[in-house]
Amino acid sequence: MTLMRKAYNIADLREIARRKLPKGIFEFIDRGTEDEVSLRHNRAVFEQIRFRPRTLVDVSHRTQEITLFGKRQPMPIAIAPTGSAGLTWYEGEIALARAAAAAGIPFTLATGSMTAMEKVASEAGGTLWFQLYMWPDRSLSHKLVERARVAGFEGLVVTVDSPVPPSREYNLHNGFTLPFSLTRRNAIDLLSHPQWFASVLMRYLLTSGMPRYQNYPAEVKQKITALPMGRSMMLNDTLTWADLRELRKRWPHRLMTKGILTAEDAKLAADCGCDAVIVSNHGGRVVDGTRAPIEIVPEVVDAVGKRVTVLVDSGFRRGSDIVRGLALGAHAVLIGRATLYGIAAGGEAGAARAIHLLREEIDRTLALLGVLNVAALTPECLAAYPASPINPPPSLKRGSAS
Numbered sequence: 001m002t003l004m005r006k007a008y009n010i011a012d013l014r015e016i017a018r019r020k021l022p023k024g025i026f027e028f029i030d031r032g033t034e035d036e037v038s039l040r041h042n043r044a045v046f047e048q049i050r051f052r053p054r055t056l057v058d059v060s061h062r063t064q065e066i067t068l069f070g071k072r073q074p075m076p077i078a079i080a081p082t083g084s085a086g087l088t089w090y091e092g093e094i095a096l097a098r099a100a101a102a103a104g105i106p107f108t109l110a111t112g113s114m115t116a117m118e119k120v121a122s123e124a125g126g127t128l129w130f131q132l133y134m135w136p137d138r139s140l141s142h143k144l145v146e147r148a149r150v151a152g153f154e155g156l157v158v159t160v161d162s163p164v165p166p167s168r169e170y171n172l173h174n175g176f177t178l179p180f181s182l183t184r185r186n187a188i189d190l191l192s193h194p195q196w197f198a199s200v201l202m203r204y205l206l207t208s209g210m211p212r213y214q215n216y217p218a219e220v221k222q223k224i225t226a227l228p229m230g231r232s233m234m235l236n237d238t239l240t241w242a243d244l245r246e247l248r249k250r251w252p253h254r255l256m257t258k259g260i261l262t263a264e265d266a267k268l269a270a271d272c273g274c275d276a277v278i279v280s281n282h283g284g285r286v287v288d289g290t291r292a293p294i295e296i297v298p299e300v301v302d303a304v305g306k307r308v309t310v311l312v313d314s315g316f317r318r319g320s321d322i323v324r325g326l327a328l329g330a331h332a333v334l335i336g337r338a339t340l341y342g343i344a345a346g347g348e349a350g351a352a353r354a355i356h357l358l359r360e361e362i363d364r365t366l367a368l369l370g371v372l373n374v375a376a377l378t379p380e381c382l383a384a385y386p387a388s389p390i391n392p393p394p395s396l397k398r399g400s401a402s
Helices: 010-020 023-030 038-046 093-103 117-124 138-151 169-176 184-190 192-208 218-224 240-251 263-270 295-302 319-327 339-370
Strands: 066-068 071-073 077-080 105-111 126-130 156-157 254-260 276-279 308-314 332-335 383-384
Touching: 010 339, 023 169, 023 184, 038 295, 066 308, 071 339, 077 093, 077 105, 077 339, 093 105, 093 117, 093 339, 105 117, 117 126, 117 138, 126 138, 126 254, 138 240, 156 240, 169 184, 184 192, 192 332, 240 254, 254 263, 263 276, 263 295, 276 295, 295 319, 319 332, 319 339, 332 339
Parallel strands: 077 332, 105 126, 126 156, 156 254, 254 276, 276 308, 308 332
Antiparallel strands: 066 071
16 A cells, blocks of 8 residues: 555556556557557647636535436546456456445446456445447347346446457567467566566466456357457447447446447437447547547537437546546546556555545646536636637536436
């Protein structure tokens, strides 16, 4: 815990994670796709969105509490699906879910997690969402959705931006695969990080064997051969909006579509009965060269903000980044890498530290802007927007987040 207290921001947690993890695993969570244009742009855009603070405002009773899907929660974030949490820490999904539950925020478990959904639900609790990649055999995906319902998950997050595996050449260079396998290429990397080797990989080997996708059906897990991380997921390039409508029929709780980057697709998702859209470019990990999601939030809010909840992720590293997203109209922000760095740095305590740092930064930013609560965050709190045509009208208001 002493080391965690020396982490004063997410960048500090990232550095601790970089030192602790094998290079192949760290780069898998930290880097983007192809030339990483989207990855860099996601961050660069935040520097172009300037604040317009008001002074001499009594902010002694400020709060960052929001109501999301009818539930009150103490801060305006949720944990995004990150399938690699279980590679950074033994059963890292449980540790991350516990940290989220303690903070009173939702946690999203990825299809490609190393820990089964039933175990996460029974050992972590809290508000749980399940992220779904639709498989080529749709019946298997529908069975997975039913498993999530029975296990008590309250939200289904359907990722729609990955019909084929993205190109992440560094995974090939690093020689890391899933299901996990030891090779001459990665052996030196692994053995040069003995703490991770003993506390993560050896614990898997002594209990459940090599880390693999624990939410896959048994017959599928046995057939999967080791492929570079990011290319071993079963994906489906035949998906259409009809598949989303079918999921709406099968899923009785909140349905969210993740990977929306246009107002047109946001409208189609709303037409399919989705309760929320997540504006996301997968953290710069799928299509290289897209606009940053935060640039797109205003047009999505303008198109569907009165019909569905609008969430956003990708590139958020500071509480002030989160405040920018909320001021542009998002109802909440999903956090991915920030809490992954925390898990890698110190398990549940590290994830809790990441959440604590973001909470403090959000609180401080609200105070310095002269804003009492999230509902008061509007475009009027911002003085400049990115160069691309996203400048919303001053009258833009946040839609219902029911």
